[in-house]
Amino acid sequence: MGEGSTALHRAPGLASMTGLPNVHVKRESLNPTGSFKARGMAVAVSRAKELGAKRLVAPSAGNAAGALAAYAAAAGVPATLVMPSDAPLANQIEVVVAGGELILLDGLISDCARLGRAIAEKLNAFDLSTLKEPYRIEGKKTMGLELAEQLEWRLPDAIVYPTGGGTGLIGMWKAFDELEAMGLIGPERPRMFSIQVEGCAPIVRAFNDGKRFAEPWENAQTAAAGLRVPAAIGDFLMLDCLRASKGAAIAVPEQELRPTQLKLASAGLGYLSLETAAAVAALPHLLQQRRIDRKDLVVVFDTGAGFKSDPPSDLRLPVPVPNDPARWDEVIFRIG
Numbered sequence: 306m307g308e309g310s311t312a313l314h315r316a317p318g319l320a321s322m323t324g325l326p327n328v329h330v331k332r333e334s335l336n337p338t339g340s341f342k343a344r345g346m347a348v349a350v351s352r353a354k355e356l357g358a359k360r361l362v363a364p365s366a367g368n369a370a371g372a373l374a375a376y377a378a379a380a381g382v383p384a385t386l387v388m389p390s391d392a393p394l395a396n397q398i399e400v401v402v403a404g405g406e407l408i409l410l411d412g413l414i415s416d417c418a419r420l421g422r423a424i425a426e427k428l429n430a431f432d433l434s435t436l437k438e439p440y441r442i443e444g445k446k447t448m449g450l451e452l453a454e455q456l457e458w459r460l461p462d463a464i465v466y467p468t469g470g471g472t473g474l475i476g477m478w479k480a481f482d483e484l485e486a487m488g489l490i491g492p493e494r495p496r497m498f499s500i501q502v503e504g505c506a507p508i509v510r511a512f513n514d515g516k517r518f519a520e521p522w523e524n525a526q527t528a529a530a531g532l533r534v535p536a537a538i539g540d541f542l543m544l545d546c547l548r549a550s551k552g553a554a555i556a557v558p559e560q561e562l563r564p565t566q567l568k569l570a571s572a573g574l575g576y577l578s579l580e581t582a583a584a585v586a587a588l589p590h591l592l593q594q595r596r597i598d599r600k601d602l603v604v605v606f607d608t609g610a611g612f613k614s615d616p617p618s619d620l621r622l623p624v625p626v627p628n629d630p631a632r633w634d635e636v637i638f639r640i641g
Contacts, residue, residue, distance in 0.1 A: 306379060308343040309447050311335045311593045313455040313604070318572030321579040321586045327602045329461070331452065333609065334577060336419045338367040338375050338399070340368035340531075340609035341448065341473060350376040350434050356383060362424045364417035366469065367530040368609050371598055372552035373433060374405030385424055387417040393530050415536050424519035435470040436538045442476045448622040449480025452491055452604065462601035463552070463589060467497040468508060468607055469534035469579040471543040495604075496596070497552035499543060500587045505535060506556035508543055514552075517541050527559055529579035531609065553596055561586040563617055576611035584608075 333341035377384035509521035
């Protein structure tokens with residue numbers, strides 16, 4: 306459906322906002338379904354159909370559900386999506402509009418995964434859960450291939466990536482190894498940074514504790530649905546690449562997400578997701594901790610469009626203006 310080949314945007318507004326003159330944004334929100342999940346599902350659904358799958362199933366906190374529903378419809382294969390009942394409404398609507406079978410569960414994505422596995426076993430459905438099959442990561446890998454190509458076969462000094470299940474990080478790390486094996490890049494690697502939110506930060510905790518596996522996060526909470534993943538099956542793969550790259554995992558406060566989202570829009574970057582806002586909110590912390598330098602070429606991943614998140618509860622839209630020219634002076638006076 307036209308997934309991939311997203312812009313690598315040198316964003317002057319973000320540079321001014323962060324004091325990083327060489328910061329770029331990889332615009333994954335421009336994919337057909339509004340997030341980077343389109344890449345993985347394009348490959349996974351195509352391969353599943355090729356291998357004869359008659360029904361697909363997957364759990365999702367949001368964007369993966371919309372992507373699977375869209376690509377399953379394009380492939381003509383029925384898909385069942387299991388989502389937390391408080392998943393963003395835009396993602397729920399996306400599934401239903403595309404003809405996917407939506408199941409809402411009172412629980413977290415880890416609970417949805419258990420129900421998804423039961424559906425797969427009982428109905429002989431092909432399970433497209435994160436890292437439960439090998440093809441979604443092959444689609445995510447193309448982010449790393451594109452990044453190298455767009456930077457004329459060099460890699461950035463740092464990659465800042467909002468992390469839930471973490472397949473984006475894992476896929477890019479795999480891509481860099483393969484590019485080196487083909488002789489297209491050298492052995493240098495970017496410092497990889499996994500960004501989570503303080504209300505759900507299992508990878509950060511494991512990284513700081515020096516562990517290779519992350520314990521599940523109890524009572525996971527954040528408005529950034531894609532980051533509300535209490536246990537990632539690829540935890541050790543993420544932690545391996547973070548350490549090998551001399552990167553890190555950091556958590557940002559929940560209260561920084563909405564203000565950062567607003568600042569990004571005001572700085573001319575458009576309406577970006579809360580997950581992207583988390584990655585941007587991490588930049589001052591990374592600078593303060595001297596994990597990145599102001600001269601570094603830094604790539605921040607914009608993983609999803611803001612309109613797919615639920616709006617803030619305190620958002621107030623204006624009252625409609627009467628269609629009466631005699632009263633328009635009141636409006637002009639008010640805004641002037």
